[in-house]
Amino acid sequence: MAFENMRLRQRLMAIMLMTSASVLLLTCAGFFAYEFLTFRHSMHRQLSTIAAIVADNSTAVLAFKDRGAAREILFALKAEPHITEAALYDEEGHLFTTFPDGNGAEGAASVPLLPAADGFRFDESHLSGFQPVIQNGKRLGTLYVQSDLKAVSERFRLYGAVAGLVAGVAFLLAYLLSRALQRQISMPIMALAETARMVSQRRDYSVRARRIGDGELGMLTDSFNQMLNRVQEQLSRMELLNQITRAIGERLDLFSVYQVMVGALEDNLPVDFACVCRYEASAGKLTVTSVGGKSIALASDLGMQPHASVEVEGNSLEKCVQGSMIYEADVAETKLPFAEGLVARGLRTVVLSPLIAEGSVFGVLIAARRPVDGFSGLDREFLRQLSDHAALAAHQAHLYGALQQAYEDLRRSQRAVMEQERLRALGQMASGIAHDINNAISPAALYTDSILERETNLSRKSREQLQTIAHAIEDVAATVGRMREFSRKRESARALVPVQANRCLQQVIELTRARWYDTPQQRGMVIKVKTELEANLPPVMGIEGEMREALTNLFLNAFDAMPEGGTLTLRTRTVADQVHVEVSDTGSGMDEETRLRCLEPFYSTKGERGTGLGLAMVYGVAERHGAELVIESEPGKGTTMRLVFPMAKEALVETPAPPPPQPPSSLRILVVDDDPMVAKVLKETISADGHAVTTANGGQSGIDAFISALRSNAPFAVVLTDLGMPYVDGRQVAKAIKDASPGTPVILLTGWGQSLLEDGEMPANVDRLLSKPPKMADLRQALAACFPQHAR
Amino acid sequence: MRARGYMADGALRLAAKILILAWACACPGAWAQAAPDKEHRVKAVFLFNFAQFVQWPDSAFAGPEEPLVVGILGTDPFDAYMDEVVRGEKANKRPIIVKRCRKIEEAKACHVLFVSNSEMPRVETILAALKSRPVLTVGESEILYRHGGMVSFVTEGGRIRLKINLEAVQGSSLTVSSKLLRLADVTAPPRD
Known part of the structure; x- marks a missing residue:
């Protein structure tokens, strides 16, 4: 197994053992080298010492020529097994005795016959030399000693054995120690490795490595755990960001995008205060649009409730509306009116993050927390990213709104065009029908006129009947005329003349009788028509036909509002210099939206039955008359439509009709x-x-x-x-x-x-x-x- | 340098002695008086050697430079050989001289005194006179030894051996080197 691929534990042990082994080897090598160098010296000295002692002991035997004693002395050298030969020479240089054979002059062949110079020398296999024998400064002879070098090899063999044993024991000890000690290093690392493996395999960032000890490994474990903390925190932030982004991505209107964002911030980051402001560069101020649900009370305290304004200038918000995030770690240190409010409510840290779309800031996200420096770098980064996402979502919502608006406009104008086309066709048809009817009734009209005018001897009954016929013909003509009005362009400047509103109302009641009297009765319901008309009502300036038309429309609407029956009240009265004409019903009434939109052309609550043009026409008539249309309605209670006309300037003078001009006769x-x-x-x-x-x-x-x-x-x-x-x-x-x-x-x-x-x-x-x-x-x-x- | 000088000196003297010895052997007639038998030549050397192995108290000498005296009482068996042996030699930096004594009084000034066999008849007187004096008494007669002589030469099978009367030595103020003692026979002489 290559060293790089070994497991940590083995590697640590290998390192420790290799270190121990090399130290041991070096020590042994050094020791051996030292011994080798010093042993010869010490051997030399040892032999010299032995020789000196023997020589000293040999003085008397040489002096008194006692060979026996000499032999005894030399034989004492047996105690030193490496001394192979020894000899004593007398004063004259004659061989006196030898060791180990103990002979005299003709002793061992290897012993020198004559003493050489004093001192000891090494040759290949021996250390030998001569030692003078001196007593009281008098030389009495010479001692020769020879030692083999087996001691060296023996010594080295012994050293080798000892070194081997020591090395073995040391190595074993190193092995045992390293086995025990490597756990100190390998265990925390293995624990770390195991944690890392668990994290990467299970993607579970909540596991933590167990800390062992205080050293670098403990610190490493701490750092690793801190890193995990950070990763976990970052992950949760990412998840939150993801969640918020998804939530706001599903919203298509700006308000709910903001609301979702501030709500999520309050609940999940969390923050103590969150709001979104709209920024209008032209006004130079921020307008609060959304405040988090939990921040509402705080926001009102701060004067940052929805629709409140915050000046950009003087609050150092310029940097933010130019697109940079502002982080105030301690708002108490910024002397701003805006910040003072925050400090007073215990909010010490604030982040202002711009919402940027297409390169310009259109809003600011404000988040605040109570502690000083309450937002970590991670939090701020999170807010920055959230702002980016929110800005994108808001921009999309805005675009979607614009698209929706454009689509609505398009649909409306399409409908208007279609309606106009339909009306045009209808008008043309009506026009044709009107033409035919007018032609058809022309004889009747002329004859009736003629008879009533010329036949003076008609019975009263006949005259009344003829007059009824004349009225009926007029009604037909009027009906046809109204029908024509659908397609008729308005005469732009019809002169306004004084009109009796009461009379108009009476006429309308008669004209619409079929709708309020006959039809409902067939269906078994009752519509009561009440009139509360002011006597001597001053006339108003107007066009009678148009007024009648407008009132008719109001009547019809009132009837439609009372499908179960009810009371229709017609009221006229003078208020200051105005004449009020009211049509009240006790019908279903209108809700707020309907009330606001009912005047729009083509807005109808009647489905297919309605054109959506009735009230629009009424409104148009009112406009032309300089009158005001007041709508009072309550769902379930009924509706009152009031036309407020200015009083006619010149009073209506009921001048008797001038005698009709007489055309020349016989033309x-x-x-x-x-x-x-x-x-x-x-x-x-x-x-x-x-x-x-x-x-x-x-x-x-x-x-x-x-x-x-x-x-x-x-x-x-x-x-x-x-x-x-x-x-x-x-x-x-x-x-x-x-x-x-x-x-x-x-x-x-x-x-x-x-x-x-x-x-x-x-x-x-x-x-x-x-x-x-x-x-x-x-x-x-x-x-x-x-x-x-x-x-x- | 010192060692070499000493060795060179030693070698020179050794050579000189060998030369003299050879000459003496070659002309026995001319040096008849100065050439005693081999046994006495050895004994002469031994006498000289005692100076090396025995220590005298300082009181035995008049001064540090005073010579060590080897005396011969009675008939001199060494002839002039004794003088040859000690010539030039030193014992503890003291020169060694040979003094031939006739009277006991003269012998008192010696440090090593060879009592010749001729003096045996008055051995007791001699020894009594020298008793407790720092004089190493040496002889070659059993009689001397028995009467309290300190060292006696004994010839056994052609070899000359030493006998040392420890009691006598210890009675004097002399110290005999253990090296010498280990060569010698230290059995106490039988009491008469």
Whole structure:
């Protein structure tokens, strides 16, 4: 196993054992080297010492030539087994005795026969030398001693054995010690490694390594645990951020994005105070938009309740609205009005984090805590990231709102266009129908007028019946007229005239009788109509038809609001210089939203039955009359619609109608109408006034008749032509007549009312305009107007 | 330097003595008087050697430079050889001289006194006179030894051995080196 791959424990042991072994080896090597160097020296000295002692002991034997004693002395050297040979020489240098054989002069061959110089020398295998034998300064002879070097090798063998034993014991001890001691190092590291493994495998950052001891390993464990703490904290922050981001990502309106964010901050970070302010660069101030639920009381204390403003200038918030996060570790040290409030409420630390979208700050997130320096770097980083996310979400919510608004606008204008198109078609259809009806009732109207005017001997009953017919015809004409109003453009400047509001109301009651009296009765419910009209109500300036229309709409709405029946009260009264006209019902009433929106065009609560134009029209009428529309409503109680008109400046003077102008009699009149019935009735009624009437049943024939009469010097004094005719219409007729005889007046009759005429102006070549069904009075007035000189 | 000088000195004297010895052997007739038998030559050397192995009290000398005296009382068996042996030698830095004595009084000034066999008849007188004096009495007669002589030469099988009367030595103020004692026969002489 390579050393790098060994387990920590083995590695530690290997290191310790290798260290011990090398120390032991070095020590032994040093010892051996020292011994080798010193042993020869010590051996030399030892041998010299032995020789000196033996020599000293040998003085007497040499002096007295006692070989026996000499031998004894030399034999004492046996005690030193390494001494191989020894010899004594007498004063003259003769061999005296030898060791170990004890012979004399002819002793061991190896002993030198004569003593050499004193001193000891090493040769290959021996240490030998000569020692003088001296007594009292007198040399008595010489001692020769020779020692083999086996002592060296023996000594080294012994040392080797001892060193080996010591090394073995030391190594064993080192092994046992290292086994015991490596745990001191390896256990904490293994514990750390185990913790790290658990963390990485289980992704459980809550486990902690057990701390063992106070040394670096203890510190390492502490650092590791701290790192885990940090990771765990960071993870929880990330999770919180994730959670908040997800929560605010699901919100599509700014308010709830902010609310979710401050709520989550309060609950989970947590903070003691959290709010979001909107920043308007132009106003230079922050407006509080959202305050956390738990911070509301605190916010009111601080004057930071929703919609409150905080000045940017003077509060050192410039840096924040320029896009940098502000961290005040101790707000007490910043002498700002804004901060004083915080300090007074015990909030010492505040973070202001800008909300940035598309490079500009649009809001600020404010978070505060009570302790000084209460936000760690991690907290601040978290708030910064949260601000970024929130800003993004808010921006998206804003974009979504704008998109939604655009979509709503588009949908509304599409609906408006469609509605207009529908109304246009309806109007055209209504116009056609009106034309036909007007044509159809024209004879009835003319004849009724004519009979009532001329037949003086009618019974009273007949006269009453005829008058009812006349009223009915007028009602039909009015109904047709109202129908036409759908598509008719408003006459821009219809003159306002004094109108009796009470009379208008009476008329409306009559007109709508079918709706409030007949229909509900069929369904078994009762609508009571009460009138509380002020007598002698001053007139108001207005257009009677429009007022009637407006009131009719209010009536119809009131009926619709009372599907179960109820009471409709009509009220008029004078308040200061205003005239109040009220329509009250006891119906379902309107909630706030409906009340606010009910005037919008196409806003309807009636579903398919409603066009959403009724009240809009009422409002338009009120505007034109300089009147105010007041709506009082309560759900379940009913609704009161009040029109407040300014009082008419000039009082309505009921001047008796001036006598109708009398047109000149015996006029030659050409009547052009494609409807023979109408032509016939016109001829008869006009002829009755003494005029000579010629009829033509088409545009072209009318023109032809006029031309021929002009040529035959019997021209028509006036031409009465229908507007709507096939092939050649009234306008062409009028043009042809004016071309032929510019002085001849042309009166145009129309069954379409004025809707097809542009801007209510008199069409070209036409002197007078009459709508169908014509009335005798109108006809006479028109003729009289054409000939003013005769009227005088 | 000292050692070498000493050794060189020793070697020179050794060579000189060998030369003299060889010359004496080669011309026995010319040096007949100065050439005693081998036994007495050895004994002469021994006498001289005693000076090396025996310690005298300072009172035995008049001064530090005073010579150590080897006396011969009675007939001199060494002839001139004794003089040859001590010539140039020193014992504890003292020169050694040989003094031949006739009278007991003369012998009192010696440090080593060889009592010749000729003096045996008055041995008791001699020893009594020298008793408790720092004089090493040496002889070659059993008689001397028996009467309280300190050292006696005994010839056994051609070898000369020493006998030392420890009682006598201890009675004087002399100290005999143990090295010498281990060579000698220290059995006390039989009492008469």
